[in-house]
Amino acid sequence: MDFHIFRLFRLISVAVFILHGSCYSDKAGYYSFSKDAATSAPMLSHFDYIVIGGGTAGCALAATLSQNATVLVLERGGSPYDNPTATDIGNFLHTFLNTTPNSWSQLFISEDGVFNSRARVLGGGTVLNAGFYSRAEDDYVAETGWVREEVAAAYEWVEKKLVFQPQIKGWQTAFIDGLLEVGVTPYNGFTYEHVHGTKVGGTIFDPDGRRHTAANLLEYADPQMITVYLHASVHKILFTTTGNMRPKANGVIFRDTNGVFHTAKLAAHSALNEVILSAGAIASPQLLMLSGVGPASHLADHGVEPVILDQPMVGQGMCDNPMNAVLIPSPEPVEVSLAQVAGIPHFGSYIEGGSGLSVSISLWHSFYGAVINLLNEMKLPTKTLSRFFKLLDLRVNVTTQAGRMVQKVDWPIxxxxxxxxxxxxxxxxxVTFNYYQEQEDLNNCVEGLSTIIKVIDSKKYSKYMFPGVTGRGLLDFILGLPINLRPRHINSLFDLKQYCKDTVMTIYHYHGGCQVGKVVDNDYKVLGIDALRVIDASTFLKTPGTNPQATIMMLGRYMGLKILRERAEFLETKEEL
Known part of the structure; x- marks a missing residue:
């Protein structure tokens, strides 16, 4: 078929698909192109693009690439549509804290003694997170070198499918009023933009409390051009290494739930075909190392061979935005709300809050049972947890009618x-994040906590406070919960710096490990290797905005379009020759 006729046919078919896209948005039937690897994956297959990870970036990227190329998505987890009510706002904590072997949330504990969670489900972290949607700062976009107009269009593409304006009720209104009273001004109302002051952001929960995720972006995909294998765990990226030529990625090996290994290769008809890692800040550097790309001595210590490229920066620059929380038992009923409002002061900390989530005692015990099992596997002591369990039942009962405010340190160094x-x-x-190793991060935490205490003590928030209770006095509540494995110090109640260190948690915004300029170039191509990119939060030098999910999805769309333009230009040049 003539190349130009082929392109016209493809454009018409894409347009027809978009116009009739509702037939693919019926979650009960699910997408026809999504299949379990164990029952559907052949032993050998070929695609133009192989995307490792169907998460926050991967779904947006794959949906875009499928408009003019064949795409394989390999997702190690299952589908959120298999249990749609699990993602409803009322089930948020149950789904998030569920750490059974086949759950969507995989528990891990950093070497800092902080509990973390990794998503293993189509849609990635957007299936588990608190739903807040906010774009990156203008300065952030400028620093990356992205084209501002294309960034805006990519954000809008995401927003059309899965972002809503939240319904602000009593507790969140008092939270807004308290922030304004203590000087986190001006009030910017509802906006996706990152602006100083207090604002209402977007949410991926619709008005009925149903979560929409990055998996919804696959509704944009051409079903004839994309294949998604679920429960497909990638074990290794394959390379060709010939003489003195640069290594070139040419496929992957993945395993299904029956333990059978499959091979997916890049189709040979185009020099632009690529393997793209979108497995997240933990798995992307891990998979590079397991494939022989990383610090040679470290790979040798673990018997990884052959070493494709000695790249000492893989796995370096790991960073997590530290979070500290204050729990506020309320004399008044509170609505169930996740993050809807952000305080963005001029110092380096952001303030968010939520209310009314119920945590059953059995769920807490199940979660901490999983923590102890993981510690045993890691051969680490479990004594730190045992002293908390005596107070656990009493304190958890209070959380069902309470608000909570958190500070997140922005751009930690x-x-x-x-x-x-x-x-x-x-x-x-x-994984080691070295929380609060730098004094500047610690100072920002103190400022953030000090602002939260002022909000709690403000007149506008007083309706949700018991008489005689102060914001400072509530710090003791968190000190009595097993929120991490770090030691507690007797002076934590009187020294906010020590409180920051003792009660640090993750806000699940970790990034780094495959950073731009160190592991990948500005086009996210892995330095020193052909046909391999990394497109996810592992490439970030710092996390964008108050919450990164908007920008990670945007990046998938943005880079997908850029890659397709490169592909079209290459094909047109080839046709002319």
Whole structure:
């Protein structure tokens, strides 16, 4: 078929698909192109693009690439549509804290003693998170070198499918009023933009409390051009290494739930075909190392061979935005709400809040049972947890009618690293974030907590406070909960710096490990290797906006379009020749 006629046919078919896209948005039937690897994956297959990870970036990227190329998505987890009510707002904590072997949330514990969670489900972290949607700062976009107009269009593409204006009720209104009273001004109302002051952001929960995720972006995909294999755990990226030529990615090996290994290769008809890692800040550097791209001595220690490229920066620059929380028992009923409002002061901390989530005692015990099991697997002591369980039942009962406010340190300069623990890609690697190692991060935490205490003590928030209770006095509540494995110090109640260190948690915004300028170039191509990119939060030098999910999805769309333009230009040049 003539190339130009082929392109016209493809454009018409894409347009027809978009116009009739509702037939693919019926979640009961699910997407025809999504299949279980164990029952559907052939032993050998060929695609123009192989996307490792059907998460926050991967779904947007794959849906875009499918408009003019064949795409394979390999997702190690299952589908959120298999249990749609599990993603409803009322089931948020149950789904998030469910750590059974086949759950969507995989528990891991950093070397800092902080509990973390990795998504293993189509849609990635958007299936588990608190739903807040906010774009990146203008300065952030400028620093990356992205084209501003294309960034805006990519955000809008995401927003059309899965972002809503939240319904602000009593507790969140008092939270807004308290922020304004203590000087987190001006009030910017509802906006996706990152602006100083207090604002209402977007949410991926619709007015009925139903969650919409990055998996919904696959409704944009051409079903004839995309294949998604679920429960497909990638074990290794394959390379061709000929003489003195640069290594070139040419496929992957993945395993299904029956333990059968499959091979997916890049189709040979185009020099532009690529393997693209979108497995997240933990799995992307881990998979690079397991495939022989990383610090040579470290790979040798774990028996990884052959070493494709000695790249000492893989796994370096790991960073997590530290979070500290204050729980506020309320004399008044509170609505169930997740993050809807953000305080964006001029110092380096953001403030968010939520209310009314119910945590059953059995769920807490199940979660901490999983923590103890993981500690035993890691051969780490479990004594730190045992002293908390006596107070656990009493304190958890209070949380069903309470608000909580959190501060997240913006752009922390404390950095850590990731290393292999073993060669099983389904196991957690060893991750160190070095929370509050740098004094500047600690100072920002103190400012954030001090502002929260003022909000709690403000007149506008007083309806949700018991008489005689102060914001400072509530710090003791968190100190009595097993929120991490770090030691508690007797002076934590009187020294906010020590409180920050003792009660640090993750806000699940970790990034780094495959950073731009160190592991990948500005087009996210892996330095020193052909046909391999990394497009996800592992490439970030710092996390965008108050919450990164909007920008991670945007990046998938933005880079997908850029890659397709490169492809079209290459094909047109080839046709002319």
């Amino acid at each position: 404390s950095r850590g690293h990731l290393e292999l623990r073993n060669t099983n890609p389904d196991d957690n690697p060893s």
